[in-house]
Amino acid sequence: MIQPDQISQSNTSLPTPDQMILKWAEERPNDVYLKQIINRQFVEFTYAEVADKALKFVSVLKKLGAQPGDKVALISKNCAEWFICDLAMMLGNFISVPIFPTAGEETIEYCITHSESKILIAGKLDDSTATQSVLSKLTNVTSISLPYDSAPSCNHNFSLLISEAEPATERPIHSDEDMMSLVYTSGTSGLPKGAILTYGGFNWSVKQLIDHVGIEPNDRLFSYLPLAHITERVYVFGTSAMGGVVTAFPESLDTFIEDVKMHTPTIFISVPRLWTLFQQRIQDKLPQAKLNLLLKVPFVNSLIKKKIATGLGLHQARVLGCGSAPVSPALLEWYHSVGLNITEAWGMTESFAYSTLNYPFREDKIGSVGKPGPGIDIKIAEDEEILVHTQGMFSGYYKNDIASQDSFGSEGWLHTGDIGYVDEDGYLFIQGRKKDTFKTAKGKFVAPVPIEKKLFEYSRVEMMCLIGLGLPAPILLVVPHDFPNFDRQRYERTTHKVIEKINASLESHSQIQGVLMIKDPWSIENGILTPTLKIKRHVLEQKYHEVGHNWPKDQLVVWEE
Numbered sequence: 001m002i003q004p005d006q007i008s009q010s011n012t013s014l015p016t017p018d019q020m021i022l023k024w025a026e027e028r029p030n031d032v033y034l035k036q037i038i039n040r041q042f043v044e045f046t047y048a049e050v051a052d053k054a055l056k057f058v059s060v061l062k063k064l065g066a067q068p069g070d071k072v073a074l075i076s077k078n079c080a081e082w083f084i085c086d087l088a089m090m091l092g093n094f095i096s097v098p099i100f101p102t103a104g105e106e107t108i109e110y111c112i113t114h115s116e117s118k119i120l121i122a123g124k125l126d127d128s129t130a131t132q133s134v135l136s137k138l139t140n141v142t143s144i145s146l147p148y149d150s151a152p153s154c155n156h157n158f159s160l161l162i163s164e165a166e167p168a169t170e171r172p173i174h175s176d177e178d179m180m181s182l183v184y185t186s187g188t189s190g191l192p193k194g195a196i197l198t199y200g201g202f203n204w205s206v207k208q209l210i211d212h213v214g215i216e217p218n219d220r221l222f223s224y225l226p227l228a229h230i231t232e233r234v235y236v237f238g239t240s241a242m243g244g245v246v247t248a249f250p251e252s253l254d255t256f257i258e259d260v261k262m263h264t265p266t267i268f269i270s271v272p273r274l275w276t277l278f279q280q281r282i283q284d285k286l287p288q289a290k291l292n293l294l295l296k297v298p299f300v301n302s303l304i305k306k307k308i309a310t311g312l313g314l315h316q317a318r319v320l321g322c323g324s325a326p327v328s329p330a331l332l333e334w335y336h337s338v339g340l341n342i343t344e345a346w347g348m349t350e351s352f353a354y355s356t357l358n359y360p361f362r363e364d365k366i367g368s369v370g371k372p373g374p375g376i377d378i379k380i381a382e383d384e385e386i387l388v389h390t391q392g393m394f395s396g397y398y399k400n401d402i403a404s405q406d407s408f409g410s411e412g413w414l415h416t417g418d419i420g421y422v423d424e425d426g427y428l429f430i431q432g433r434k435k436d437t438f439k440t441a442k443g444k445f446v447a448p449v450p451i452e453k454k455l456f457e458y459s460r461v462e463m464m465c466l467i468g469l470g471l472p473a474p475i476l477l478v479v480p481h482d483f484p485n486f487d488r489q490r491y492e493r494t495t496h497k498v499i500e501k502i503n504a505s506l507e508s509h510s511q512i513q514g515v516l517m518i519k520d521p522w523s524i525e526n527g528i529l530t531p532t533l534k535i536k537r538h539v540l541e542q543k544y545h546e547v548g549h550n551w552p553k554d555q556l557v558v559w560e561e
Helices: 017-027 047-063 080-091 105-115 129-137 158-163 199-213 230-243 256-263 272-285 288-295 298-312 329-337 401-407 448-458 488-503 537-543 545-549
Strands: 032-038 041-046 071-075 095-099 119-122 142-145 179-184 194-198 220-222 246-249 267-270 319-322 342-346 377-380 385-389 414-422 428-433 461-467 475-480 514-517 557-559
Touching: 017 047, 017 080, 017 199, 017 230, 032 047, 032 080, 032 256, 041 047, 041 080, 047 080, 047 158, 071 080, 071 105, 080 095, 080 230, 095 105, 105 129, 105 179, 105 194, 119 129, 142 158, 179 199, 179 230, 194 199, 199 230, 220 230, 220 256, 220 267, 230 246, 230 267, 246 256, 256 298, 267 272, 272 288, 272 298, 272 329, 288 298, 329 342, 329 448, 377 414, 401 414, 428 448, 448 461, 448 488, 461 537, 475 488, 488 557, 537 545
Parallel strands: 032 246, 071 095, 071 119, 095 179, 119 142, 220 246, 267 319, 319 342, 475 514, 514 557
Antiparallel strands: 032 041, 179 194, 377 385, 385 414, 414 428, 461 475
């Protein structure tokens, strides 16, 4: 049992996650905090058990040679032990370095060596080959495997180490300026940069979020987006620890929907790619024409909406969220039509993912990323770049003073790299990334994101990307949705209609010259998507430059062979 005099001390202006877990362990020791699905059953961890395991792991890390201030890397898919390890690093005053579980060998090695991590914790992975290869090279790094069959072979076993350890008794004193974590941005170009995240910035951002959205007694969270990403770390880990909210973890991607149904979360955060896949799954079973007809019948309307929400395990959700990449307004409008109101939010690693959100949800503001949250100031620079000022700001990039200086203006505003505008009601609309805007061979600039958003409204595609840097005219790369009984000729006819419609609304230099139907889906594994499922536009620009440069005259659609 955690004794009251053992609760962490802090110089921070707000309580820290490790403080709060010790508080919950004292006040609610037998309440379930974490629920891990294993073999289709929940394995439950109470607050007292989580605190005990975290404190024992502090002793383990110290015994393995970790000193306060040392970096400890963690690579794993989301699981209960991820939370426990993160809390242990705070309780031991170590600095966590989360790495995306889908990262390749080069990225894993870079994050460990650049951060100077002395220990690597490795857990649930779809493929442990890259991690295993890095460990074979970095023999000076001590490795610990979490209790999952998919974890790589390591020097030590988490469960065994914990079973032999005594809980740590020392409690660190954190200050607002202390480094809590080094989060490496997944980035759509170049090497990842290690954003320095402080306790003060993290605590403030989580508290603002909790105060704005609110926590209710029976709230339930579901953690599956990578915890190496700041959104999941703040919105789910932070909220769960600070607010004392029970949190469940999926067993696998194959059982994902069933896992959500088992837990029926009340707060559920996802990304555009997954919301799109959920929509397509529904439309494959219930074609849009039939759905439209059923929604027009008053009594049937409510039944259909309930069936759709229940089918996704979201029938008890009171807050649905979407962020981390641009989303089509048409997708959010479709979900609204079936009774699911999705709050779009926007932020960056550098602002702890908390900047704007469309909450409370307003249907008439779909297409915006919402208003600045409490405590957030936003302004638009002369070149239309969005600038942010907040207490929840990162402290710069680790060992990269030039990039750190470039991020802040002379008055301390964060330069986001996004361009956009604010409407008369204070809602922010993002029009793309400054560096996504490309110049065609005609010398005219094209902003691809607004065009892509329009295209998503008119068509069903898996993914798309408009490219055109140095090309005679833009070309559209499309990953077609895998329909049952796919009819290529019919799809081409639809494509012709869609492009004709979109081109009619564009200036001549922005009009789409051709559409390349991509053979193989884009993925993290083939290097086209980042770990947060953003498209690496520059990679596609390079790969298909010659195709665009030599586009066949008078042919709109080409299928990649």
